[in-house]
Amino acid sequence: MTKSQITNSRVYIAQIPEGVAPNKSHFRTVTTTEDKPELQEGSIFVKNILFSLDPYIRHDFAEGAKEAEVIGFGFSKVLESKNPKFHVGSSYFFGTLPWSSYSVLRPQDLGETFNIDSIDKDVPLSAYSGILGASGLTVWDSINRVADLKKGETIYISSAAGTLGQLAGQIAKRKGLRVIGSAGTDEKVAYLKNQLGFDAAFNYKTQDKREALTAAVGPQGLDVYYDLVFDNTVEIALDLFNPHGRVVTVGLLAGHKGGELASPKNIVHLLLKQIRWEGYTVFEHFDQFENFWKEVTPLIKSGEFKYTESVVDGGVEDIAETYLRFLEGAYQGKVSLKFSDF
Template identity: 65%
Template sequence: MTASNNQISNTRVLVAQIPEGVAPNKSHFRTVTVTEDKPELEDGAIFVKNSVLSLDPYIKYDFSSGNEESPVAGFGLGKIVDSKNPAFPVGSTFFGPVRWESYSVLTQDQGLGESINLDAGLDKDLPLSVYNGVLGLSGFTVWDSLKRLGNLKKGETIYISSAAGTLGLLAGQLAKRQGLRVIGSAGSDEKVAYLKNELGFDAAFNYKTQDRRAALTEAAPQGLDIYYDLVFDDTVDIALDLLNPHGRIISVGTLALHQGQEPAAPKNLINILMKQLRYEGYMVYEYFDQWESFWKEVTPLVKNGEIKFAETVIEGELDIVAETYSRFLQGGYKGKVSVKIADL
């Protein structure tokens, strides 16, 4: 890439110090602002003005990629301001793996495979931030994985771990709409009450204070048909025991690993054979051709309130992202958390 004469001011959040054994806080980051030439793009590349940055737990594991040359990596929404890629024309609204900076370059090899041109689904009556949550990658993951792997049938019972998280909330609501009995677990009594009273879950329990096997056995007297796993811990062992013949485990998330917990390592896999279960993983990036169908079906439900979601959007300059991220890791916000650093 060679420089042109046009210049931009680009503020970047860099890693000042790798957090060793502690949660990252403001002191681990530094923010710099540089005036630089607009990049000259190679074929297939795009240049994005970032607007909304997504805060996600996994980001803290990628800090080693952040250094003076390379800001912290995450996902975000923005506007394409230069493009050598016909799928992402100038002016379109973008979601993808940007960095914590005002402007990002993405190339075919670095990030565009995980990116979406949002223009086909963008509804101007909704805040842009919903495309970082219920109508974005999180929502699409749930909708598509349930359709593709769930084989949901009315009257069946589904259990969702991390049910009050971004993906879990939607998984429960979509399953409920299809007539399933929906059970969720979450980490506080307040979240459990929210699942039952506001989202219509049939049963919910606090996985931190209740025995998971006992709570699930009580909540699913007819057994489980589907375990929608967002956690990837030893709950898999419990699900394998409680699943009915021809039951399914849909493995989507690894939240336990983000917390440094041991990964699932079930010792009762014999259940897969004896009960003819299906245990299948799902990775959203293979299925991006389905976005328009997703928006067509789910956008009206979000607009008319039939699908509920929770989000927190903090507005400010890029230098608040580090502090906000530290608070986010301590559980200081509700729902999907974004930082809005600029208008589109």
């Protein structure tokens, strides 16, 4: 390999039939030796160093294509730049990146990539892929913009032991709500109650969801369902809602795992109880990062907001397997893969 060449590994995903959970056969890692790219004005060439593993990954298939590169959130460092906003070697960036060793980010790609030279050095870099990253912004902005939380209300959070659920519960507690969560292991349930201060939590894999949630909600009724799964749980919530309840759907975990999506038979409750059901995605609200960091970073540093994370060392060839294990619930909290050669 000469100085003008690089060894680059990329992860590709095959088209997955509807209703099928992703598995190893759907992913392929390809390693090539190639010339360093010639950059156009406004572009940067980066070495990727850490990938945020989230249920959501993007895969844009060209017409007739059977596989595509995987796009997710990640961190990188600039190796070459023709963009005055991004300086070689001195900056960290995070945004949407392909699962690869190196990437070229064109001007049109940089709208979703952020220069975070000013990150707080007292906070681990990995936190900016989770509780202080797009996941954290999703929770903070959706709760402030959509959920309309009121002191004394009851909120239920599905998949509550993940990055989004952990932060949603703590923000809700801070606002004076009664917080109920569910998770997939007894250890995670204990963490929600004993460490994060949830008022109630249950194991959705070993308990009947309707019975467990009904018992946890009790006669007070339910006011907000913070939905990270988009499965039939919403049908249970609709039955338990007080008038003027809110469903805030921000996750699609059931779909990412090949499960059946929500199709509530009792959707008439939206009318009868005057319930508001609204979906939220973060991509239109990246302009709120500075406001989000200003409010939440001090709470992270002081320990008022707690979080767990699993940072896995590896290479590009390990991303797909780590992602699949993450979908199976093998890790607690935010899951990231950090390149072991960084």
